[in-house]
Amino acid sequence: MGAERHRRLMRFWDAVATVVLWLSALVLLFILAWFITSVLRQGLPGLSWQFITGKPHPVSAGGGIGPPLFNTFYVTLLSLILALPFGMGAGIYLALYARPGRRVDALRLGVQALASVPSIVLGLFGMVVFSQAMGFGFSILSGSLALAILNLPLIVNVTEQSLRDLPATYRDASLALGATPHQTLVRVLLPAALPALVNGLTLAAGRAAGETAVLVYTAGVSTSGHLFDLNPFAPGGTLAVYLWGIKANPIVPDWQQIANRSAAVLLLVVLAINGLLLGPVRLWYRRFSGRGPH
Amino acid sequence: MPETRTSDKTNDKISVTDLNAYYGNAHVLKNITVSFPGNAVSAVIGPSGCGKSTFIRTLNRMNDTIPGFRVSGQVTIDGEDIYAPGTDVVSLRKRVGMVFQRPNPFPMSIFDNVAYGPRLHGIRKRRELADIVEKSLQAAGLWDEVKDRLSYSALGLSGGQQQRLCIARCLAVEPEIILMDEPASALDPSATARLEDLIDSLKSWYTIIIVTHNMQQAARVSDLTAFFLNGELVEFGPTQRIFTRPSDRRTEDYITGRFG
Numbered sequence: 001m002g003a004e005r006h007r008r009l010m011r012f013w014d015a016v017a018t019v020v021l022w023l024s025a026l027v028l029l030f031i032l033a034w035f036i037t038s039v040l041r042q043g044l045p046g047l048s049w050q051f052i053t054g055k056p057h058p059v060s061a062g063g064g065i066g067p068p069l070f071n072t073f074y075v076t077l078l079s080l081i082l083a084l085p086f087g088m089g090a091g092i093y094l095a096l097y098a099r100p101g102r103r104v105d106a107l108r109l110g111v112q113a114l115a116s117v118p119s120i121v122l123g124l125f126g127m128v129v130f131s132q133a134m135g136f137g138f139s140i141l142s143g144s145l146a147l148a149i150l151n152l153p154l155i156v157n158v159t160e161q162s163l164r165d166l167p168a169t170y171r172d173a174s175l176a177l178g179a180t181p182h183q184t185l186v187r188v189l190l191p192a193a194l195p196a197l198v199n200g201l202t203l204a205a206g207r208a209a210g211e212t213a214v215l216v217y218t219a220g221v222s223t224s225g226h227l228f229d230l231n232p233f234a235p236g237g238t239l240a241v242y243l244w245g246i247k248a249n250p251i252v253p254d255w256q257q258i259a260n261r262s263a264a265v266l267l268l269v270v271l272a273i274n275g276l277l278l279g280p281v282r283l284w285y286r287r288f289s290g291r292g293p294h
Numbered sequence: 295m296p297e298t299r300t301s302d303k304t305n306d307k308i309s310v311t312d313l314n315a316y317y318g319n320a321h322v323l324k325n326i327t328v329s330f331p332g333n334a335v336s337a338v339i340g341p342s343g344c345g346k347s348t349f350i351r352t353l354n355r356m357n358d359t360i361p362g363f364r365v366s367g368q369v370t371i372d373g374e375d376i377y378a379p380g381t382d383v384v385s386l387r388k389r390v391g392m393v394f395q396r397p398n399p400f401p402m403s404i405f406d407n408v409a410y411g412p413r414l415h416g417i418r419k420r421r422e423l424a425d426i427v428e429k430s431l432q433a434a435g436l437w438d439e440v441k442d443r444l445s446y447s448a449l450g451l452s453g454g455q456q457q458r459l460c461i462a463r464c465l466a467v468e469p470e471i472i473l474m475d476e477p478a479s480a481l482d483p484s485a486t487a488r489l490e491d492l493i494d495s496l497k498s499w500y501t502i503i504i505v506t507h508n509m510q511q512a513a514r515v516s517d518l519t520a521f522f523l524n525g526e527l528v529e530f531g532p533t534q535r536i537f538t539r540p541s542d543r544r545t546e547d548y549i550t551g552r553f554g
């Protein structure tokens with residue numbers, strides 16, 4: 001009789017928990033939808049090709065966002081290229097090769113400490129080191145380097161975790177077939193971990209695209225003014241920084257429209273980066289993992 | 295005497311002499327000396343934790359990856375000491391394949407699972423790979439069930455099929471020895487029966503060492519049986535004799551179910 005009551009109680013709490021979890025998921029989705037529609041509703045009308053590719057006007061109305069938008073892609077990509085080798089290398093090392101010991105503890109501590117540094121501090125550090133001491137100025141390169149440092153811990157953690165989440169049996173099976181640890185990594189572990197890895201990397205990319213605090217003092221707030229300026233030493237003002245700038249310092253009369261449209265574009269850029277990264281990876285992974293149910 | 299078969303040096307595929315193994319300070323294999331003949335099935339039995347897995351994993355050096363693991367003594371395969379300095383572990387594991395307790399296919403297609411080993415060892419031509427894949431799946435008794443779905447994920451197969459796939463994957467690198475660590479423990483009775491038939495059909499070409507918890511299984515599939523207890527080899531001999539006239543009291547107690 002006690003057991004029966006206990007079971008009924010358990011079932012009750014089970015139902016409660018299910019409802020609560022459903023509700024929180026629903027609330028989350030609602031907030032997300034609300035956020036996206038409100039940003040797009042304010043920004044999409046009046047969004048024109050001319051606005052997207054045009055140059056910003058310093059004082060008059062009717063300016064575009066071409067160069068800062070281009071810089072957003074450029075800085076994001078460059079920072080990932082700079083951070084990925086080190087971040088993934090450290091993550092792979094921590095997940096697969098490191099024997100527990102002082103060296104690993106130090107590495108882990110360093111990564112976690114770096115992860116907790118406020119981005120404005122990293123921005124000031126970047127200014128002192130990259131812009132001033134190394135002489136890169138307020139440039140795409142300085143900004144990318146600072147962003148790379150910001151994203152490094154995230155990339156290390158994502159890489160390590162995605163490898164740790166794989167069944168240990170993959171590694172044993174591969175080694176037992178005469179694979180070297182390196183072959184095992186390249187042929188089984190990294191491919192199997194890739195979806196999780198790329199999911200995490202889109203976070204890093206999204207953060208890079210939307211970051212301001214790190215970039216204001218490293219990439220700067222201005223651009224060279226002409227489109228497709230590939231020079232890494234050109235001023236590196238990105239769209240997020242530009243958006244922050246015209247809001248903080250509203251000189252142009254149509255700053256409110258520009259801000260709204262920029263926000264919409266920024267959102268679309270982040271979604272596009274996600275799509276561009278995830279789409280091909282999904283396709284590739286389906287080929288790797290074979291057809292049918294998994 | 296059937297006993298002579300095991301001490302016939304010319305037919306010994308694997309010889310183990312004074313083998314000791316440690317995980318850190320834990321001494322888990324104690325002075326093991328035993329020889330396994332080629333082209334036969336040898337069973338390793340004993341209660342949980344007695345060192346069966348550790349023992350067969352010393353035969354392809356799979357324990358090497360475990361931090362703190364050490365061995366002393368000698369293990370020779372065809373007269374070569376596999377722990378000698380400079381031994382190529384990769385080619386050792388090519389010769390000594392392993393099938394694990396739980397089926398562990400890679401999250402790839404059936405074809406790619408079987409072709410994994412050959413590709414590792416340098417075979418690139420699609421035709422040649424297809425040939426090896428077919429032969430290996432045939433030998434593992436899985437070909438007819440999967441020949442129309444080679445490009446499908448191996449994870450969609452049943453447990454028994456997955457385990458036979460793992461055997462096919464192992465056969466594809468043409469090992470001489472196959473180690474099996476409780477290969478049927480995650481399978482249902484009919485899948486187990488198929489696996490036992492398969493093991494029987496493989497023994498003319500391979501030297502097989504199988505760890506099992508199941509006395510009936512040891513009796514059914516093996517020619518020789520080794521009984522381990524607390525890290526020691528208590529008794530080794532023809533399965534028939536071990537199960538009918540064990541010479542050690544502890545073996546008798548174990549196989550009659552008095553402990554373990």
Ligand SMILES: Nc1ncnc2c1ncn2[C@@H]1O[C@H](COP(=O)(O)OP(=O)(O)OP(=O)(O)O)[C@@H](O)[C@H]1O
Pocket residue numbers: 317320322340341342343344345346347348349360
């Ligand atoms: N990685 C490890 N680190 C430390 N000790 C271990 C490790 N693996 C096994 N052991 C210990 O070594 C002893 C032998 O273990 P082993 O797995 O070889 O036994 P087993 O006979 O295969 O057992 P089972 O029948 O349960 O599989 C056990 O006491 C076990 O706790």
Ligand SMILES: [Mg+2]
Pocket residue numbers: 346347348475
């Ligand atoms: Mg075991």
